[in-house]
Amino acid sequence: MRKQETALPNGYHPQSFWTRNKRSHGYLLKREARSKAYKFFRFLLLFAICFLILHPVLDKLSISLMEERDLYDSSITTIPRHVTTxxxxxxxxxxxxxxxxxxxxxxxxxxxxxxxxxxxxxxxxxxxxxxxxxxxxxxxxxxxxxxxxxxxxxxxxxxxxxxxxxxxxxxxxxxxxxxxxxxxxxxxxxxxxxxxxxxxxxxxxxxxxxxxxxxxxxxxxxxxxxxxxxxxxxxxxxxxxxxxxxxxxxxxxxxxxxxxxxxxxxxxxxxxxxxxxxxxxxxxxxxxxxxxxxxxxxxxxxxxxxxxxxxxxxxxxxxxxxxxxxxxxxxxxxxxx
Amino acid sequence: MTARKSEMPKRRMDIKTRRAISGYLFILPFILGFLLFMVSPLIHSLRMSFSSVEISPQGFQLSWNSFQNYIKAFTIDPDFTRLLTEEFTKIVTHTAAILVFSLVVAIILNQDFKGRAFVRAVFFLPVILSSGVLVGLETNNSLMSSISSLIKENSNIQLSDTVINILRLSGLGRGILDEVVNIIAQVQDIVMASGIQIIVFLTGLQSISGSLYEAADIEGCTKWESFWKITFPLISPLLIVNIIYSVIDFFMKTDSEINNKIRDAMVINMDYGFSSAMAWIYFVLVIALIGICSLIFSKRVVGNNA
Incomplete structure (x- = not known):
């Protein structure tokens, strides 16, 4: 919001977010919060689904590079300690x-x-x-x-x-x-x-x-x-x-x-x-x-x-x-x- | 035209016939393949399903035994009816879940955000990752199948069990709840099966002009209303495409129990008649399902331009 100040036409006085929020009786804050929350959940959902799709591949990749002893080592879950081909x-x-x-x-x-x-x-x-x-x-x-x-x-x-x-x-x-x-x-x-x-x-x-x-x-x-x-x-x-x-x-x-x-x-x-x-x-x-x-x-x-x-x-x-x-x-x- | 005709007086064909002949020449490969490798095996397999098949070095003999194979499938065989109903409820719930999921994802992907191209690429990846032999590669061997029940018991599912119990106690209908829980448990399968559907919906969404939403917004439509009044009607022709695609995709899965049963009846027991009877029952039911879906949804379609 700050960036726009220079480009504003004459006669328009930029106001801070909170004053604008007050003038709109809290509508602005509600809208902003809603859109932020929506974006957050969207990110979460997309991330989860991408993870769901990519996880099996990544999992296989890490397992395939492990030595046998890494398989039985419970302290190793994803990144192999002894890499082998x-x-x-x-x-x-x-x-x-x-x-x-x-x-x-x-x-x-x-x-x-x-x-x-x-x-x-x-x-x-x-x-x-x-x-x-x-x-x-x-x-x-x-x-x-x-x-x-x-x-x-x-x-x-x-x-x-x-x-x-x-x-x-x-x-x-x-x-x-x-x-x-x-x-x-x-x-x-x-x-x-x-x-x-x-x-x-x-x-x-x-x-x-x-x-x-x-x-x-x-x-x-x-x-x-x-x-x-x-x-x-x-x-x-x-x-x-x-x-x-x-x-x-x-x-x-x-x-x-x-x-x-x-x-x-x-x-x-x-x-x-x-x-x-x-x-x-x-x-x-x-x-x-x-x-x-x-x-x-x-x-x-x-x-x-x-x-x-x-x-x-x-x-x-x-x-x-x-x-x-x-x-x-x-x-x-x-x-x- | 007249100039050419006078040059070649031998040819009496008008342009329409000539175009028709070239049309037939173009689709000739399909006609040949259809008659040789589709129609005749279909008829043959239908005939086999009504007969008992004897194999000998000279060939195979079919002897008519009317509905014996079908009766066997429905009344004698212990598994078939159970597998069939299971498979069918699975198809219906699965397809519904895929449709809802892919529509939601398509709507999200149609919005503007960073990394959209990447997400789109990842979402389409299952088309490759879940094709053919890759499905069930890990579970499709003797050892894994024998201990799969053990894994199920020991794995950490306590959290979801608690949630299910709470929901059950709060008085939700048991049947519906079980289906919902089932779908959530299969979320990976659903994600993996909806690559094409997402892209189809996305294409449809991108063809809807943004000014429609703007106008609706100015008139005071909420997002929810404009989804049902604009997006849904305009996208409904694609709904049927996706339903058909999902149903067929599910139907063709080579690792489903019923397909295994059909294959085993053929390869292991050499009971060709029985195998084709089961395949036909399954096929006819799926066709009926697709038919019903198209009837329901084609009425909703507004501008159907085939």
């Missing part, structure tokens, strides 16, 4: 970390690119073209969003166990159907036909985005003699780069941590999410058979924390770099019905 190397060895990381990375990138490429085409088709049964097909997209993979997992499982296209394969393979279980081809097929993880959502987001692009852009291209695909490729796609990137980021992250489709289709590959989900029992096994010693629950938990961190760390890195892209994709695509 031994846990990381044991876990890395047990889950074939670098190999799994490499596999996971490539599969996630490949799947994300395939899925988003297909979804972009479909999203554009829904946003810009009028064709018969359009409503029906869009209802199908909504159905894809709603139908959980669990419902169809049984029959997908059987379908790829005895894979056949109109009986053709059976004909050439001595009456035996092809066993595609354990191969990743089905999943790539599903990715390129928009049936992967949460692909309905990407179609929806991209359609929302394309609907918002001014139609005059395309009309100008048509007038200049571009055909439909050319227009899409040269005019619309460059416009849509941000939303496509963020859809890919989502696809990448969700594929990275996915266990459902991975278990069903990608069992043959050493994948990080699969390796990490079995880490606890594997570590216990390693300690009892290789080293001949039992392992305490706390230590087992420590290895789980370490493995989780190793799984999440690359994603956190991606998130740090591309945070805006994640958040704003949802904002700009305007998830409105």
């Amino acid at each position: 031994e846990n990381y190397s044991i876990v890395a060895q047990q889950i074939y970390y670098w190999k799994a990381l490499f596999n996971t990375f490539w599969i996630s990138v490949l799947v994300a690119v395939l899925q988003v490429a297909a979804c972009t085409l479909v999203g554009y088709g829904f946003a810009r073209f009028e064709f018969p049964l359009k409503k029906l097909w869009f209802a199908a997209v909504v159905l894809v969003i709603i139908v959980p993979p669990q419902t169809i997992s049984t029959s997908l499982f059987l379908r790829f166990r005895y894979f056949d296209i109109f009986g053709l394969i059976r004909l050439f393979n001595n009456g035996e159907a092809l066993n595609l279980r354990g191969s990743s081809i089905p999943y790539y097929l599903m990715s390129i036909t928009c049936m992967g993880l949460k692909n309905g959502l990407y179609i929806y987001m991209l359609r929302q985005f394309f609907s918002g692009v001014p139609i005059s852009l395309e009309e100008a291209a048509y007038v200049d003699g571009c055909n439909t695909f050319h227009t899409f490729w040269k005019v619309i796609l460059p416009e849509a780069v941000p939303i496509i990137v963020s859809c890919m980021l989502f696809a990448f992250v969700w594929q990275w941590t996915d266990s459902f489709y991975s278990k069903l289709f990608l069992g043959g590959n050493t994948l990080l999410s699969m390796e990490v989900s079995g880490i606890s029992d594997r570590i216990a096994n390693y300690f009892s058979t290789q080293l001949g010693i039992g392992i305490s629950l706390g230590r087992r938990n420590q290895f789980v924390s370490t493995a989780t961190l190793m799984l999440v760390a690359p994603l956190l890195l991606v998130y740090l770099v591309a945070q805006r892209s994640f958040v704003e994709s949802i904002a700009t695509s305007g998830m409105k019905m």
Whole structure:
């Protein structure tokens, strides 16, 4: 309040807070107090929730850096006294970390690119073209969003166990159907036909985005003699780069941590999410058979924390770099019905 | 158009048909995928739920046994009905809690304060941290599940117990109180599940013009009134988006007991028919829930521009 004094117009006499408070019969004080209290509680609430979200990560980080004796020392709660990276190397060895990381990375990138490429085409088709049964097909997209993979997992499982296209394969393979279980081809097929993880959502987001692009852009291209695909490729796609990137980021992250489709289709590959989900029992096994010693629950938990961190760390890195892209994709695509 | 037509007399298609064909070409991947990997497995799984499935090296045979699997699910299986009702009350309370929480947080995040960008980034972090295999990684192993009850007993919950007892003695309804206590106990789950919802609400809030609030303020509206008269009606289209998203998100959780049961019936017991019957019951109920929610809330929506 003091700062404003110099900028005040002539004829106005600045008064102290208390005189102004008196003149307003205490209203000013009440208002100030209320707003301060509100700000304080807001800070408290936000701090608490941020803590709630970040705490597990920080907790895991501190545990993963502890030596075993620190675990049993009750005077140590958060900051490790004997810092070690031994846990990381044991876990890395047990889950074939670098190999799994490499596999996971490539599969996630490949799947994300395939899925988003297909979804972009479909999203554009829904946003810009009028064709018969359009409503029906869009209802199908909504159905894809709603139908959980669990419902169809049984029959997908059987379908790829005895894979056949109109009986053709059976004909050439001595009456035996092809066993595609354990191969990743089905999943790539599903990715390129928009049936992967949460692909309905990407179609929806991209359609929302394309609907918002001014139609005059395309009309100008048509007038200049571009055909439909050319227009899409040269005019619309460059416009849509941000939303496509963020859809890919989502696809990448969700594929990275996915266990459902991975278990069903990608069992043959050493994948990080699969390796990490079995880490606890594997570590216990390693300690009892290789080293001949039992392992305490706390230590087992420590290895789980370490493995989780190793799984999440690359994603956190991606998130740090591309945070805006994640958040704003949802904002700009305007998830409105 | 006419100039082009005279150049290519072979093509008799008008622009409308051509656009329709290109439209179909664009959505072709989806149509293929939908028919191959969605419709046919759906029909197949529906058929399986009405039959008993025999597996042999040549393939699998379905033999029709009408509603046997469904009857088994509801009357014979000891857990299914219990799990189903539990899961359903959980979905309803959870979704309601997520909606309220994310709306409150979005309103707060829409205000101006220092460090807003940081807080927003942190609030969105659960979208990554609670996806896929990361949920329940610590509790999903044999040892942990066997001692989890022990942890529960020994951990320090005396304070909340006292509070609950006081509230109970003061004559609050038991059913409601239990739900509220439940929600408070699950606050972490709720925070972790509402990353997307917060951003959706926040987007909606940012699109509301500030002059509306100014006008209301001048007319003497309190904050509370302007929330119900301005914010809520304008944001209600997003309510249904968030309800659907939350319900589906909850439904797809791979670590819920009912999904484990469905998976175990398939993978361990090889009872494919029974497994699909349970999956269908669960699915139909969730669809019904979403349908009811959309009916209730779509009436409230003012300017529905699809």
